[in-house]
Amino acid sequence: MVSSSQKILVTGGSGFIGTHTVLQLLQGGFAVSIIDNFDNSVIAAVDRVRELVGPQLSQNLDFTLGDLRIKDDLEKLFSKTKFDAVIHFAGLKAVGESVANPRRYFDNNLVGTINLYEVMAKYNCKKMVFSSSATVYGQPDTIPCVGGFQVTSHESLWPD
Numbered sequence: 001m002v003s004s005s006q007k008i009l010v011t012g013g014s015g016f017i018g019t020h021t022v023l024q025l026l027q028g029g030f031a032v033s034i035i036d037n038f039d040n041s042v043i044a045a046v047d048r049v050r051e052l053v054g055p056q057l058s059q060n061l062d063f064t065l066g067d068l069r070i071k072d073d074l075e076k077l078f079s080k081t082k083f084d085a086v087i088h089f090a091g092l093k094a095v096g097e098s099v100a101n102p103r104r105y106f107d108n109n110l111v112g113t114i115n116l117y118e119v120m121a122k123y124n125c126k127k128m129v130f131s132s133s134a135t136v137y138g139q140p141d142t143i144p145c146v147g148g149f150q151v152t153s154h155e156s157l158w159p160d
């Protein structure tokens with residue numbers, strides 16, 4: 001493995017924003033672990049990241065096929081690796097589907113995130129970047145949204 005300063009767990013790291021983030025992290029000298037259940041991605045996305053960073057930095061990337069709803073999947077990861085931080089992208093995000101099937105969204109997004117927090121706490125991992133959504137701002141008067149915007153009443157269950 002190439003020398004790297006910190007180890008970051010990226011949940012949902014084979015998804016759209018996840019792969020871009022993993023690429024930047026590897027190029028920035030971090031070691032990265034991805035956990036993803038391939039609900040909305042494929043292994044080819046991880047292979048492409050490896051291709052882009054090259055064989056040397058690829059040694060700093062490992063992948064686990066796992067599901068945040070299954071706490072044991074997280075336990076296995078955290079018990080063998082000390083993570084400096086977690087970046088959490090593993091979530092479902094189709095607004096229409098979240099209204100049609102709220103239980104699926106509750107399980108994936110809420111239960112998965114609670115499991116993640118609990119296992120992080122157990123292993124004393126205290127840094128988390130949570131990827132939220134601009135939909136928490138409803139229909140803002142101006143774009144782009146910035147952090148100080150008021151969070152409004154939501155138009156669907158999903159941002160909640």
Ligand SMILES: O=c1ccn([C@@H]2O[C@H](COP(=O)(O)OP(=O)(O)O[C@H]3O[C@H](CO)[C@H](O)[C@H](O)[C@H]3O)[C@@H](O)[C@H]2O)c(=O)[nH]1
Pocket residue numbers: 011012013014015016017018035036037038039040041066067068088089090091092093108109112131132133134
């Ligand atoms: O329970 C789940 C649900 C999803 N995933 C994975 O999470 C990744 C999510 O990536 P997508 O390409 O579907 O989504 P985006 O990268 O575009 O979405 C990102 O930005 C969204 C905001 O717009 C949300 O914050 C979301 O969590 C975050 O991944 C996918 O690989 C999917 O397989 C899991 O591993 N577990």
